[in-house]
Amino acid sequence: MLEQMGKAAKEASYQLAQLSGPEKNRVLVRIADQLEAQADEILAANEQDLALARENGLSEAMLDRLALTPQRLKGIADDVRKVCQLADPVGQLIDGGPLDSGLRLERRRVPLGVVGVIYEARPNVTIDVASLCLKTGNAVILRGGKETYRTNAATVKVIQSALEACGLPAGAVQAIESPDRALVAEMLKMDRYIDMLIPRGGAGLHKLCREQSTIPVITGGIGVCHIFMDRSMEFEPALDIITNAKTQRPSTCNTVETLLVHRAIAKEFLPALSQRMAEKGVTLHADRAALAELEEGPAQVVPQKPEELDDEFLSLDLNVCLVDDLDGAIDHIRLHGTQHSDAILTRDMRSAERFVNAVDSSAVYVNASTRFTDGGQFGLGAEVAVSTQKLHARGPMGLEALTTYKWIGYGDDTIRG
Amino acid sequence: MLEQMGKAAKEASYQLAQLSGPEKNRVLVRIADQLEAQADEILAANEQDLALARENGLSEAMLDRLALTPQRLKGIADDVRKVCQLADPVGQLIDGGPLDSGLRLERRRVPLGVVGVIYEARPNVTIDVASLCLKTGNAVILRGGKETYRTNAATVKVIQSALEACGLPAGAVQAIESPDRALVAEMLKMDRYIDMLIPRGGAGLHKLCREQSTIPVITGGIGVCHIFMDRSMEFEPALDIITNAKTQRPSTCNTVETLLVHRAIAKEFLPALSQRMAEKGVTLHADRAALAELEEGPAQVVPQKPEELDDEFLSLDLNVCLVDDLDGAIDHIRLHGTQHSDAILTRDMRSAERFVNAVDSSAVYVNASTRFTDGGQFGLGAEVAVSTQKLHARGPMGLEALTTYKWIGYGDDTIRG
Numbered sequence: 001m002l003e004q005m006g007k008a009a010k011e012a013s014y015q016l017a018q019l020s021g022p023e024k025n026r027v028l029v030r031i032a033d034q035l036e037a038q039a040d041e042i043l044a045a046n047e048q049d050l051a052l053a054r055e056n057g058l059s060e061a062m063l064d065r066l067a068l069t070p071q072r073l074k075g076i077a078d079d080v081r082k083v084c085q086l087a088d089p090v091g092q093l094i095d096g097g098p099l100d101s102g103l104r105l106e107r108r109r110v111p112l113g114v115v116g117v118i119y120e121a122r123p124n125v126t127i128d129v130a131s132l133c134l135k136t137g138n139a140v141i142l143r144g145g146k147e148t149y150r151t152n153a154a155t156v157k158v159i160q161s162a163l164e165a166c167g168l169p170a171g172a173v174q175a176i177e178s179p180d181r182a183l184v185a186e187m188l189k190m191d192r193y194i195d196m197l198i199p200r201g202g203a204g205l206h207k208l209c210r211e212q213s214t215i216p217v218i219t220g221g222i223g224v225c226h227i228f229m230d231r232s233m234e235f236e237p238a239l240d241i242i243t244n245a246k247t248q249r250p251s252t253c254n255t256v257e258t259l260l261v262h263r264a265i266a267k268e269f270l271p272a273l274s275q276r277m278a279e280k281g282v283t284l285h286a287d288r289a290a291l292a293e294l295e296e297g298p299a300q301v302v303p304q305k306p307e308e309l310d311d312e313f314l315s316l317d318l319n320v321c322l323v324d325d326l327d328g329a330i331d332h333i334r335l336h337g338t339q340h341s342d343a344i345l346t347r348d349m350r351s352a353e354r355f356v357n358a359v360d361s362s363a364v365y366v367n368a369s370t371r372f373t374d375g376g377q378f379g380l381g382a383e384v385a386v387s388t389q390k391l392h393a394r395g396p397m398g399l400e401a402l403t404t405y406k407w408i409g410y411g412d413d414t415i416r417g
Numbered sequence: 418m419l420e421q422m423g424k425a426a427k428e429a430s431y432q433l434a435q436l437s438g439p440e441k442n443r444v445l446v447r448i449a450d451q452l453e454a455q456a457d458e459i460l461a462a463n464e465q466d467l468a469l470a471r472e473n474g475l476s477e478a479m480l481d482r483l484a485l486t487p488q489r490l491k492g493i494a495d496d497v498r499k500v501c502q503l504a505d506p507v508g509q510l511i512d513g514g515p516l517d518s519g520l521r522l523e524r525r526r527v528p529l530g531v532v533g534v535i536y537e538a539r540p541n542v543t544i545d546v547a548s549l550c551l552k553t554g555n556a557v558i559l560r561g562g563k564e565t566y567r568t569n570a571a572t573v574k575v576i577q578s579a580l581e582a583c584g585l586p587a588g589a590v591q592a593i594e595s596p597d598r599a600l601v602a603e604m605l606k607m608d609r610y611i612d613m614l615i616p617r618g619g620a621g622l623h624k625l626c627r628e629q630s631t632i633p634v635i636t637g638g639i640g641v642c643h644i645f646m647d648r649s650m651e652f653e654p655a656l657d658i659i660t661n662a663k664t665q666r667p668s669t670c671n672t673v674e675t676l677l678v679h680r681a682i683a684k685e686f687l688p689a690l691s692q693r694m695a696e697k698g699v700t701l702h703a704d705r706a707a708l709a710e711l712e713e714g715p716a717q718v719v720p721q722k723p724e725e726l727d728d729e730f731l732s733l734d735l736n737v738c739l740v741d742d743l744d745g746a747i748d749h750i751r752l753h754g755t756q757h758s759d760a761i762l763t764r765d766m767r768s769a770e771r772f773v774n775a776v777d778s779s780a781v782y783v784n785a786s787t788r789f790t791d792g793g794q795f796g797l798g799a800e801v802a803v804s805t806q807k808l809h810a811r812g813p814m815g816l817e818a819l820t821t822y823k824w825i826g827y828g829d830d831t832i833r834g
Binding site: 369414 | 613657784788
């Protein structure tokens, strides 16, 4: 079955690659319209998924992530319409010019071909990913979480009928609809058909893909993010940034998980931190040295377990560690970071530049919240995923990350001398 | 042992990433000078490798690939000096500017970190790769072929002493010196330390890396390249291009392996082809339809075996197939190509553009030889490898392919709203 899907996707990708921007937008508009016109079918399928999820005892937070409402569906359709407004990177000339040999060389941006995406519960991902892939002329094979597989199937059906109404093959957007886990293992070996694989999920899924996939994988989306509070920084703006980075949306990957405090200011700063974190309901997980300063403060504080330095809390919890200096902070981040987003708070220019250069993360900030690591915030217009690896795309991945390039050599009967 | 090497390489990579262009060039000049100054040690080690290779009955061609001479070593040292002249991509600003939030965002080119390279016999690769990695501030772990491991060890010793003389850690350039194959398997799992893996070798090595590596891999260097002879093309310039693409250096990956001939001109063109190929000593492997036209000609001709369409000859052999039209050529290339280099010979503008758009290869040519796919020819100044995959780098990989980027956000105590 997957072999058939792979062939259909590859075949469709050849057709998609030839479409002009307006032709692709026409499909996207049709998909948006049909999502609204056929809302009842999608919502009914979602109702079935929800009923089963309730039976299986999923948490309220999880049920909320699964649930579609007419308003949410309208929002998703509007997001598809917004994708139409984005500039189409396909066909862009990256560089080029005549070579000494007489060959006229061009490097042109082209679609990747077929993108594979493995993701978890959220039903909006199906449409988000499909619309970004279509916008860039890519076919896509989706593998959603089992909790939403009826919703995903209904959604993909709507997308496929919109594709066909525009004279395009349904193979352009396909979903693996069986919840059978063996199919994921099979999908990971489809390097003949799939050009790039994006796992959007937890560390286990990423590990599985890194170890098993014969397709190039983009991993990311896991962030043990740090803020280093340097000795030269004023407390009030620092506390505002820390609060924003921790509490604005704690479940996201760009949320700060560990605060590193310069030892020289710990005695004054930690009580102020405790005060502010208490107001925000943040529990502090303190290392031994920080614990001594925090125990008297109003914020809830617990001794830090070593493994907590290497995992995302994704909640109102924050590690606090003292470091001797900037080098101590850099060493800590190198040891425990996930190359996602890390920040320094400082008034010292040389410390700022040294941090920026020495910390090997996708995004590095000076006097700003780690929460900015996001395709929308970065002005990319869209985000397929956040990469924490170094090949192809790093950090928030916009439309460009769904393309590759091709070298085109125009000769006048030109041979190599 | 590899764990130690990985740690040392990562540690060194942090230091290399901070070097300025002139500092890196200073090391490269020293390496070049030391290669010449310590030529005797390297040549003696090479003599040992050659003696063993002769004992093991390696072919003369293979022995020639292994052999270093004072002249060759001088040439290699000069190549290192040429790398100094290349522009350093590290630190380049790719793009950036202020965001609505007030954050000032920059995307800056940075080294990858640690590059792993697995390669076969040629001893020059050790120095080529090491110098390109150092130029871009990367540490490198090399795994050369067992046939040259003494030469490689002697070379790396020279490089390491040059590094140390410049105050840099020897861990910046390391070679796995044991011929034990189990070490390759271990190397493929070192994703904690190695950021990118480049296998330079045959299809078996690439398959092993794709299947076993947990490190992102760049595969390439395997080229089943095609030329499509359209009906509108004159014979003489076509034969010049075909001759160049096949015979200029048959053992290279950008050599044409299959000629697709438009059926409408086969009767006239194939005798002319046979004439020219006979002059050049090329054996034609003809499909059934082409065989009928070629049997009378002067060139040696044999019936094509089906598997020959999917493999490189790397010799003076050329498949000849008839196709009905442009679409037939595109279909053939999609089925048998390796996304390396493919060319169309035509005078018809629309056929040329359709071929360029529809053929999904790293390099696509109009009226030019496939032999141009090469970092030097493309003006990249250097070539680490030729990628035939779509992520990160496609086609000839120059210095830029040894870098990634980092997002840097400068705030003025900026938080996300």
